[in-house]
Amino acid sequence: MPFFTSVLNQFPEHSLKVRTINQSRQRQCFIVHRKPQAPQWQEENAHEIKNDEISRVIETPEGYIVKYIKQRTWHDNLRIFWGASKISAELRSCIFLQNLGLRVPAVLEYGMAFIPGHLWGVTGYYLMEKHPAADIVKHHFHHCDQPARQKILAQLVHDLQRLRDARCVYRDLSFRNMMTDDEGELFWIDTNIRRYAKANQKFIADWNKTLKVLLQELSTMSESAEHDGLRAIQDLML
Numbered sequence: 001m002p003f004f005t006s007v008l009n010q011f012p013e014h015s016l017k018v019r020t021i022n023q024s025r026q027r028q029c030f031i032v033h034r035k036p037q038a039p040q041w042q043e044e045n046a047h048e049i050k051n052d053e054i055s056r057v058i059e060t061p062e063g064y065i066v067k068y069i070k071q072r073t074w075h076d077n078l079r080i081f082w083g084a085s086k087i088s089a090e091l092r093s094c095i096f097l098q099n100l101g102l103r104v105p106a107v108l109e110y111g112m113a114f115i116p117g118h119l120w121g122v123t124g125y126y127l128m129e130k131h132p133a134a135d136i137v138k139h140h141f142h143h144c145d146q147p148a149r150q151k152i153l154a155q156l157v158h159d160l161q162r163l164r165d166a167r168c169v170y171r172d173l174s175f176r177n178m179m180t181d182d183e184g185e186l187f188w189i190d191t192n193i194r195r196y197a198k199a200n201q202k203f204i205a206d207w208n209k210t211l212k213v214l215l216q217e218l219s220t221m222s223e224s225a226e227h228d229g230l231r232a233i234q235d236l237m238l
C-alpha cells in the first residue's frame with residue numbers, strides 16, 4: 001500500500017511546526033502528523049541516547065523516544081516527496097510488522113522536513129513510546145539465565161518465521177535492533193524491511209545473507225547451551 005494511505009490515515013492531526021533538532025539549538029520546520037493521544041514534547045532537556053551521521057535518538061523528560069533521521073545526500077530531500085525516504089520506510093515497516101504480529105514501538109507523531117535542503121539538517125523525525133525496561137538483547141544475554149535466553153531465541157525464531165512467510169527481509173537484522181524486558185519478551189526497533197512480491201532468487205539470496213549475519217553475531221555471544229537456538233535459525237535458511 002502506498003505510504004500516504006498506510007501511514008497518513010493513522011495520524012489524523014496535521015500542523016506546521018518549528019522544532020529544535022539538536023543541542024546546538026538548530027531549528028527546522030516540519031509538517032507534523034500526530035495521533036490524538038500524542039503528548040506535547042520538546043527537544044530541550046532531553047537525554048541523548050545516540051548521535052551519529054545517520055540519526056540522533058533522544059529520550060524526552062516525559063519518557064518518550066524521538067529518532068531524527070539526518071539528511072545525508074541531496075537525494076534524501078527528493079525521496080521525501082514520494083514516500084521513499086528512510087523515515088517513510090521505517091514508519092511503513094513498523095505498521096506492516098505490527099500487522100504481522102511482531103512487537104514494535106508505538107509511533108505517536110512524525111514530522112517530515114518542510115522545505116528540505118537544510119545543510120546538516122534532518123529529513124524528519126518520529127516520536128515513539130519507550131519500551132519499558134528496554135534492554136538490548138546482546139547486553140541482556142549476559143545477565144539473564146539460560147531459560148530466559150531460550151525464551152528469547154524461541155520468540156526470535158517465531159518472528160523470523162513470520163517474516164519469511166511474508167517474504168520480508170529485515171534490512172538491518174541484528175541483535176542491536178532487538179530489545180527485551182524482564183519477562184524476556186522480544187521487541188524490534190529500527191524497523192526497516194524490504195518486501196518481495198515473489199519468493200524469487202533475489203529474495204532467497206537476501207534472506208540467507210541477513211540470516212548469516214545474525215548467526216555470526218549469535219555465535220560470538222552465546223554459549224554451547226544456545227546451540228538449539230543456532231540450529232533453529234539455521235533451519236530457517238532457504
Ligand SMILES: Nc1ncnc2c1ncn2[C@@H]1O[C@H](COP(=O)(O)OP(=O)(O)OP(=O)(O)O)[C@@H](O)[C@H]1O
Pocket residue numbers: 049050054055057065067105128129130131134136172176177189190
Ligand atoms: N522504542 C524504544 N524504546 C527504548 N529505547 C529505544 C527505542 N528506540 C530506540 N531506542 C534506543 O535508541 C538506540 C538507537 O535506536 P535505533 O536502533 O533505532 O537507531 P540506530 O540503529 O542508530 O539507527 P540507524 O541504524 O537508523 O542509524 C537503541 O539501541 C535503543 O537503545
Ligand SMILES: [Mg+2]
Pocket residue numbers: 176177189190
Ligand atoms: Mg539500530
